[in-house]
Amino acid sequence: MTQDSTTARRALRHLPLMVIAAVALAGALLLRDAISFEALRAHREALIAYRDAHYLLSVLGFTALYVVIVTFSLPGALVATVTGGFLFSTWPGVLYNVLAATIGATLIFLAARWGLGARLAARMDEGAGRLRRLKSAIDENQWPMLFLIRLIPAVPFFVANLLPALVGVPLRRYVISTALGIIPGALVYTSVGAGLGAVFAAGETPDLGVIFAPHVLFPILGLCLLAALPILLRPYRKGRGL
Template sequence: MGDFDLHNKKSRIAVIAVIVVSVALLGSLIYFFRPYLSVFVNPEQARQMIISAGAWGPVVFILMQILQVLIAPLPGQVTGLIGGYLFGPFLGVIYTMIGATIGFTIIFVLTRKYGRPFVERFVSKKYLDRFDYLTREKGVMVFFLIFLLPAFPDDIISFIAGMTTIKISTLVFISILGRLPGYVVLSLIGNGFTYDNLKPVFVTIILFAIIFSVAWWKRAWLHDLIKRGDRLLYIKSKFRESWLSITLVLAGLLIAIILLYQFSLQEPF
């Protein structure tokens, strides 16, 4: 019993030591590089910093994307747009995904190694309490849906996912699959701003906004769906309860897509 307590005590001391050293290093970086930190809250400064790096631009962008996932307040959507604008739709997605993958892999590894005390230093109690049920989740489909749908804070969920028993390699794989469609759309939009005809950009933005709005409007349904074990039955029951509103929403989406398609065929302005 004494050896067990001693082992636990040593483990706690090791965790505390690692956290203290990490905080000290982070504080030192912030102190010495504070003149450059504004790029993480100012998209235009971020873009100019990448351009000024010249041939090193992709490396700077990838590092910026890693920091965005780990600590920075600049939304991932903004870096996705910047990537598409500067590097084109293909390389923009590649560089964005490389940076994001490295970032959330670091989160998974550190969270798995140091557990909840580590997570509590990055995630507020409000979000931990709200998504605590996910730490008991063993199925990968739940996290795939969370990373795919726009109604969840996926950077925060990465910390939660790291506390599960799901293999880290599996978490990395489903994170890539779930985030990829969103980054593709953002990169296409960002690249679209380099052309004279902005209609395809507006069409994509409007469609993306419609999908996001519907997901946000029904976020309570999505949260309940994630929590349920019998998800197919839940979908069927919700459709029976609200079939009319669901039908109207789908019809509205179809009409909006048709109108936007017709709009995109008109002469550019």
């Protein structure tokens, strides 16, 4: 294989991730105001009328737009989640939100793994010292770590999408943990969207900080603790030879 062909193959592997990065940058500069609560407020009557007249097309269009937003890390993912509740109620809105977010997260995961993740994970496996120990610790705790980065509200969604691809997480494990791990947050914000009509009628803005309210945050932290138990108990189990 010639050097030129090797370079071309490497460039091809990086192309999806480069496209995602370019679109994300353009979206951050151009779409900040396009996907917003102000835009939703201005077009809410037209959106509701279209949903009532073409429900299936509304679901498909909403899901496709949400997938694009997540795949390219565009601004407005949180607005999209709330919009899912506004248009389709808490149920089945949360189902559409979780489905679309999982598909978009999986696409960016695949792009990152194809471009960088596979080689980086292989180098970590072949490494020595601290790098090898770090990779071994990650491999031993993949399930709890995957759930933790989804459940902890402070972890940015795009970080939780990219990080697993860079440490060699299997696709099936990533998809399952993503779909299940985002349910609590999606349920909270979808329910906020379900009450958005009354908020708009009162001329107010939805409270997106509700996830940090004690009655919401404490159960989520409880789930985080439950997800972290295997990591916390592993040294004890090793000491007991279990």
